[in-house]
Amino acid sequence: DAMVIQNPRYQVTQFGKPVTLSCSQTLNHNVMYWYQQKSSQAPKLLFHYYDKDFNNEADTPDNFQSRRPNTSFCFLDIRSPGLGDAAMYLCATSREGSTDTQYFGPGTRLTVL
Amino acid sequence: RKEVEQDPGPFNVPEGATVAFNCTYSNSASQSFFWYRQDCRKEPKLLMSVYSSGNEDGRFTAQLNRASQYISLLIRDSKLSDSATYLCVVNSDNDMRFGAGTRLTVKP
Numbered sequence: 026d027a028m029v030i031q032n033p034r035y036q037v038t039q040f041g042k043p044v045t046l047s048c049s050q051t052l053n054h055n056v057m058y059w060y061q062q063k064s065s066q067a068p069k070l071l072f073h074y075y076d077k078d079f080n081n082e083a084d085t086p087d088n089f090q091s092r093r094p095n096t097s098f099c100f101l102d103i104r105s106p107g108l109g110d111a112a113m114y115l116c117a118t119s120r121e122g123s124t125d126t127q128y129f130g131p132g133t134r135l136t137v138l
Numbered sequence: 139r140k141e142v143e144q145d146p147g148p149f150n151v152p153e154g155a156t157v158a159f160n161c162t163y164s165n166s167a168s169q170s171f172f173w174y175r176q177d178c179r180k181e182p183k184l185l186m187s188v189y190s191s192g193n194e195d196g197r198f199t200a201q202l203n204r205a206s207q208y209i210s211l212l213i214r215d216s217k218l219s220d221s222a223t224y225l226c227v228v229n230s231d232n233d234m235r236f237g238a239g240t241r242l243t244v245k246p
Contacts, residue, residue, distance in 0.1 A: 058234065067225065067236035068182065069229070115181055124170040127227075127234065129181035 028052050029130035031116050037136045046101040046133045048116030053091050056122050057099040059091060061114040062132075068115055074099060075122060103135075111137045141165060142228050144237035155216045159240045161226030162210040171202055172227040173211050175219055176239065182225055185211075216244045 026042045038044040039068045047058065056075050060068035086113045087113070090102040103110055113132045119125040144161045151157050169189035176211075186193065188200040188209055198214040209226055221244045226237035 060236075065146075065238070067238040069236075070234050113179075120230075123231070126172070126184050126187070129183065132181050 028051050029118055029128050031114075031130035031133050032088060033133060034131060035116050035134050035136070037057050040050040040101075042107065044106055044135070046103075046114050046135070048049045048099045048101070048117075048130055049069060049097050050116075050118045050128075051097070052118055052120070052128065053096060054118035054128075055096075056119045056125075057093060057117075058127065059089075059099070059101050060117065061110075062113045062115055063111075071101070106135070106137045111135055117133050141168075141235045141238040141240075142223075142226055144226050144240050146214055146238060146240060147156075148241040148243055151216055151241045151246060153216055153218060155244075156212065156214045157216060157242060158213075159211045159224055159242075160187075161237055163207050163209070163212075163226075163228040163235070164237070165228065165230055166206075166207060168228045168230045170229045172211050172213075172229070173209075174225040174227055176223045179224075180234075185224070186243055213242075216242075216243050218246065220244050224239075 033085040034049045059071045062068040071085045093099045115132045116130040117127040119127045142163050173185040174182040175185045176182040188202045192201045197214045223239040223241045227237045228235050229236045
């Protein structure tokens with residue numbers, strides 16, 4: 026059974042057109058993360074939620090926003106996608122945080138035209 | 139200097155070979171350490187956590203040297219199915235830092 030679900034798996038958007046990526050989890054984990062991964066690069070942490078507490082990485086552009094309306098769901102909003110935002114976006118969860126295993130969703134591959 | 143550095147490879151080895159990957163990290167306050175495996179166009183999956191005393195899981199052995207800020211992964215008796223990218227992950231207070239990964243190809 027899927028534990029971390031991401032929708033859609035593939036997303037195509039136009040330059041400057043807002044897009045929202047979705048993540049849900051059935052693990053009831055407290056922490057949810059969003060990563061950006063470009064080809065042949067490490068996943069880069071954008072932000073994470075510890076419960077409702079939002080933690081933004083210092084170098085995450087303002088163009089990226091996130092919402093976590095409840096324990097199960099977390100959204101990544103890209104307000105004005107640029108060509109450089111084309112990447113795989115990975116959602117992950119962990120039970121409590123720093124010492125816990127992270128479980129990743131299958132990712133959403135974003136293409137910006 | 140990158141926070142987590144790995145040799146990108148690729149490592150091309152024959153089946154049955156032993157191969158070792160290294161990883162260094164810059165944050166001495168890091169608290170937990172992991173090796174993840176990522177197949178092409180798939181999500182990372184936990185391979186193993188890395189404990190201070192070193193730990194083994196079947197053909198895989200992980201070592202941590204806090205003084206040198208160094209982590210290693212040893213794979214013995216390589217299988218074709220071990221072909222993947224291996225990501226070193228270092229965590230401090232929910233601040234997860236990934237290495238760029240080391241690519242391994244095991245050939246018949």
